[in-house]
Amino acid sequence: xxxxxxxxxxxxxxxxxxxxxxxxxxxxxxxxxxxxxxxxxxxxxxxxxxxxxxxxxxxxxxxxxxxxxxxxxxxxxxxxxxxxxxxxxxxxxxxxxxxxxxxxxxxxxxxxxxxxxxxxxxxxxxxxxxxxxxxxxxxxxxxxxxxxxxxxxxxxxxxxxxxxxxxxxxxxxxxxxxxxxxxxxxxxxxxxxxxxxxxxxxxxxxxxxxxxxxxxxxxxxxxxxxxxxxxxxxxxxxxxxxxxxxxxxxxxxxxxxxxxxxxxxxxxxxxxxxxxxxxxxxxxxxxxxxxxxxxxxxxxxxxxxxxxxxxxxxxxxxxxxxxxxxxxxxxxxxxxxxxxxxxxxxxxxxxxxxxxxxxxxxxxxxxxxxxxxxxxxxxxxxxxxxxxxx
Amino acid sequence: xxxxxxxxxxxxxxxxxxxxxxxxxxxxxxxxxxxxxxxxxxxxxxxxxxxxxxxxxxxxxxxxxxxxxxxxxxxxxxxxxxxxxxxxxxxxxxxxxxxxxxxxxxxxxxxxxxxxxxxxxxxxxxxxxxxxxxxxxxxxxxxxxxxxxxxxxxxxxxxxxxxxxxxxxxxxxxxxxxxxxxxxxxxxxxxxxxxxxxxxxxxxxxxxxxxxxxxxxxxxxxxxxxxxxxx
Numbered sequence: 001x002x003x004x005x006x007x008x009x010x011x012x013x014x015x016x017x018x019x020x021x022x023x024x025x026x027x028x029x030x031x032x033x034x035x036x037x038x039x040x041x042x043x044x045x046x047x048x049x050x051x052x053x054x055x056x057x058x059x060x061x062x063x064x065x066x067x068x069x070x071x072x073x074x075x076x077x078x079x080x081x082x083x084x085x086x087x088x089x090x091x092x093x094x095x096x097x098x099x100x101x102x103x104x105x106x107x108x109x110x111x112x113x114x115x116x117x118x119x120x121x122x123x124x125x126x127x128x129x130x131x132x133x134x135x136x137x138x139x140x141x142x143x144x145x146x147x148x149x150x151x152x153x154x155x156x157x158x159x160x161x162x163x164x165x166x167x168x169x170x171x172x173x174x175x176x177x178x179x180x181x182x183x184x185x186x187x188x189x190x191x192x193x194x195x196x197x198x199x200x201x202x203x204x205x206x207x208x209x210x211x212x213x214x215x216x217x218x219x220x221x222x223x224x225x226x227x228x229x230x231x232x233x234x235x236x237x238x239x240x241x242x243x244x245x246x247x248x249x250x251x252x253x254x255x256x257x258x259x260x261x262x263x264x265x266x267x268x269x270x271x272x273x274x275x276x277x278x279x280x281x282x283x284x285x286x287x288x289x290x291x292x293x294x295x296x297x298x299x300x301x302x303x304x305x306x307x308x309x310x311x312x313x314x315x316x317x318x319x320x321x322x323x324x325x326x327x328x329x330x331x332x333x334x335x336x337x338x339x340x341x342x343x344x345x346x347x348x349x350x351x352x353x354x355x356x357x358x359x360x361x362x363x364x365x366x367x368x369x370x371x372x373x374x375x376x377x378x379x380x381x382x383x384x385x386x387x388x389x390x
Numbered sequence: 391x392x393x394x395x396x397x398x399x400x401x402x403x404x405x406x407x408x409x410x411x412x413x414x415x416x417x418x419x420x421x422x423x424x425x426x427x428x429x430x431x432x433x434x435x436x437x438x439x440x441x442x443x444x445x446x447x448x449x450x451x452x453x454x455x456x457x458x459x460x461x462x463x464x465x466x467x468x469x470x471x472x473x474x475x476x477x478x479x480x481x482x483x484x485x486x487x488x489x490x491x492x493x494x495x496x497x498x499x500x501x502x503x504x505x506x507x508x509x510x511x512x513x514x515x516x517x518x519x520x521x522x523x524x525x526x527x528x529x530x531x532x533x534x535x536x537x538x539x540x541x542x543x544x545x546x547x548x549x550x551x552x553x554x555x556x557x558x559x560x561x562x563x564x565x566x567x568x569x570x571x572x573x574x575x576x577x578x579x580x581x582x583x584x585x586x587x588x589x590x591x592x593x594x595x596x597x598x599x600x601x602x603x604x605x606x607x608x609x610x611x612x613x614x615x616x617x618x619x620x621x
Contacts, residue, residue, distance in 0.1 A: 006508055010507075010508070011501055011508065012490070012494055012497055012498065012501065012508065014487075014489070014490070017489045017490055017494070018489045020489075021488065021489035297487070297489075299483075299485055300485065300486075300487040300488070302485075303479075303481070303485040303487075304498065304502075305471075306445065306447060306474060306479045307474065307475070307479065307498065307499060307502050307547075307551075308471055308472070308473075308474035308475030308476075308477075308502045309471075309502055310468070310471050386447045387442045387447040387448050389447075389479075389481050389483075389485060389559075
């Protein structure tokens with residue numbers, strides 16, 4: 001390492017030699033940086049997981065435009081939309097089809113655990129609104145009380161889920177009715193529910209009698225191929241007289257919910273602050289280590305100043321130390337962070353994982369913030385006055 | 391040959407306004423190249439102030455100081471830094487970097503000069519440590535060296551860059567008689583061999599008979615200038 005640094009720096013790697021001269025302090029500093037990285041990894045992992053979980057239900061459907069109630073900040077959030085607006089929207093020449101989407105939570109007493117399934121009521125005759133990997137099984141929902149079940153739902157059990165097939169369906173009780181799952185699709189537990197279930201609109205209305213087909217949660221629209229979504233959305237705003245409705249492209253609706261979850265919901269804000277706190281902890285730890293190191297070596301630095309070393313030399317030593325701490329502290333932080341996220345993902349079935357982009361982001365952040373701490377710590381170098389040596 | 395140090399009408403003060411106190415009064419001094427000069431005087435007489443001014447560690451306030459043919463009056467910090475690379479410093483405390491071995495400490499004296507590669511600096515430091523009798527201690531940490539050995543490493547560090555002028559402040563103060571004698575002999579021998587000028591501040595009377603010239607400073611003024619016959 002010393003030789004490598006000497007070759008890279010073109011001088012003695014004084015930062016490295018200073019840090020490694022006191023192995024206990026060096027180890028403690030690396031543990032500190034690693035701890036800050038673990039904090040950031042875990043918070044970032046949860047935030048990323050929240051984003052994945054937020055967008056996941058959008059991936060079950062295939063639509064161009066979504067019409068929602070004014071207070072609908074997300075797919076499973078907000079009031080209903082009058083079905084009449086679906087008919088009104090169909091008047092637009094570029095709108096070729098529409099479907100009301102019904103959503104509610106269905107509790108399922110599994111004996112050892114009560115789970116809650118976010119249930120979508122869809123028209124089984126409209127497979128074009130359903131994602132291709134699910135649409136092939138949509139016809140199964142034409143049978144009353146039939147369901148497609150999320151095989152990754154929390155509390156379902158992987159083996160039990162794998163056994164669900166049309167020839168070996170699973171029947172279960174929910175909302176006072178017996179549903180039969182004929183097959184499964186890949187969803188997964190999120191922050192708002194344990195998994196997903198898809199049923200026909202008729203089965204949905206039987207499960208939730210208080211709901212009405214005249215008032216779905218959202219209206220999904222398909223447009224003519226090649227149609228300008230933005231232009232259609234603008235026309236629909238003029239066409240639909242309820243000015244409070246949220247009419248957006250389907251992609252925009254998904255992004256708006258993601259932004260809402262991250263910036264307006266308490267969970268998103270808390271995890272965002274968690275990342276910030278991790279960064280600040282790292283910044284303070286590296287600054288503390290470096291500024292102590294500078295203070296401990298003021299006499300030596302003053303000697304080097306007397307010998308004719310200029311300010312850039314001292315800044316380069318402190319930055320060298322900052323980068324060593326940042327890079328070497330990142331490695332254990334990465335390992336521990338990945339392990340914790342994997343364990344949390346296994347326990348919660350949330351999509352928690354340390355992704356390459358997260359690793360790169362945290363690595364770059366660690367190096368940048370370590371360098372920033374180093375830059376702040378160099379202010380103490382001014383106290384090294386060579387005239388005081390005599 | 392022009393003198394290596396030429397000081398004319400130098401005055402220096404510390405503090406501001408009412409607290410301003412003059413430390414040096416009208417200093418006029420020239421030092422010939424290759425000489426070994428001892429600067430003496432009681433504490434507070436201005437020796438250290440004069441040494442730090444000649445060593446480019448303080449900015450000149452009044453008067454003229456020509457060092458190695460360059461006027462330091464109005465020199466900026468960057469110029470002072472460059473000039474310091476032509477000087478060698480030995481302090482009362484050895485001031486070795488505890489995280490660097492003896493060899494690495496000496497390398498720092500060589501690598502201050504731009505373009506000196508690490509390999510060359512390492513060879514030069516081993517060579518000069520050999521000259522000061524520490525060839526076997528190149529890889530020792532300062533903590534594992536005796537006081538005399540540390541001061542010899544400091545001497546090697548000051549000399550490795552081939553300074554034109556060596557400034558030493560009480561280099562033997564912390565040493566026993568034998569070690570002190572060893573260090574002074576070393577400075578004389580290597581200085582003579584390399585044509586280096588030495589200005590040494592000391593209270594140690596044992597050193598006086600080795601000096602070419604003894605300057606005595608009192609209350610900020612040079613009160614005696616005793617030039618000895620060359621040895």
